[in-house]
Amino acid sequence: MTHFQDPPGILLDNVGFEFGGTALFSGLDFVIPGGQWTCLLGPSGCGKSTLLRLISGSLGSNFSGSIRFDRGFSRKNLTAWMSQKDLLLPWLTVQSNAMLGARLRGEATEERRQRAAALLEAAGLKGYLDAYPAALSGGMRQRVALVRTLMEDRPVILMDEPFSALDALTRLKLQDLALELLQGATVLLVTHDPYEALRLGHRIQVMAGRPARIRPPLTPPGSPPRRLDESEVAALHTRLFENLKSGEG
Numbered sequence: 001m002t003h004f005q006d007p008p009g010i011l012l013d014n015v016g017f018e019f020g021g022t023a024l025f026s027g028l029d030f031v032i033p034g035g036q037w038t039c040l041l042g043p044s045g046c047g048k049s050t051l052l053r054l055i056s057g058s059l060g061s062n063f064s065g066s067i068r069f070d071r072g073f074s075r076k077n078l079t080a081w082m083s084q085k086d087l088l089l090p091w092l093t094v095q096s097n098a099m100l101g102a103r104l105r106g107e108a109t110e111e112r113r114q115r116a117a118a119l120l121e122a123a124g125l126k127g128y129l130d131a132y133p134a135a136l137s138g139g140m141r142q143r144v145a146l147v148r149t150l151m152e153d154r155p156v157i158l159m160d161e162p163f164s165a166l167d168a169l170t171r172l173k174l175q176d177l178a179l180e181l182l183q184g185a186t187v188l189l190v191t192h193d194p195y196e197a198l199r200l201g202h203r204i205q206v207m208a209g210r211p212a213r214i215r216p217p218l219t220p221p222g223s224p225p226r227r228l229d230e231s232e233v234a235a236l237h238t239r240l241f242e243n244l245k246s247g248e249g
Contacts, residue, residue, distance in 0.1 A: 012066075022211075098151055123147050142166065199228060
């Protein structure tokens, strides 16, 4: 299994980004704690996915302010990405898809193959290593995508609505699997679902306004995964929904 020991936090200081001459967000100041799940919500189009890309470095340095990792960590080889679409290659088997990064880097060793097999077994896919994506359900495909993300061995995981296209029961099962396999990692999860954030997040951040800004964090009680019918969680849902609703104005 993957073990994340003392992963870094992420520090955002007065971060702003413009697109087409319009400020998408500005003055973003917040901390993503190391070793925890932070859930990021906000109205569609406010820049949540763009912020993930800025943190990953895929958009270069075309932004204002600073994004850095604490304790002097460099961004190089630090982050892995999981998106809403599984992006599995149809001509590769489940195991080969899980090892895609290693294959592209010329690191497809027997040790890596064994590790992929162990993670796929932990994800409930032991009998599907030689299957092709067309033979899998949507939930199974996302399990492969999760294992592919884990195979990168990165301590910071950026997730862009990876569970949103799944049915309710499959979503809950995959959430639980992700919590188990990513225990100890620094996770930033973008989601449109307040219940998902309340169930999974150690901390919840809301982006709101135009240009968008970050509101003070919400900290749900207890440890994830939480029961959503608990009174404290239900009360926080009401507050969170009000924050999201006001951000759409």
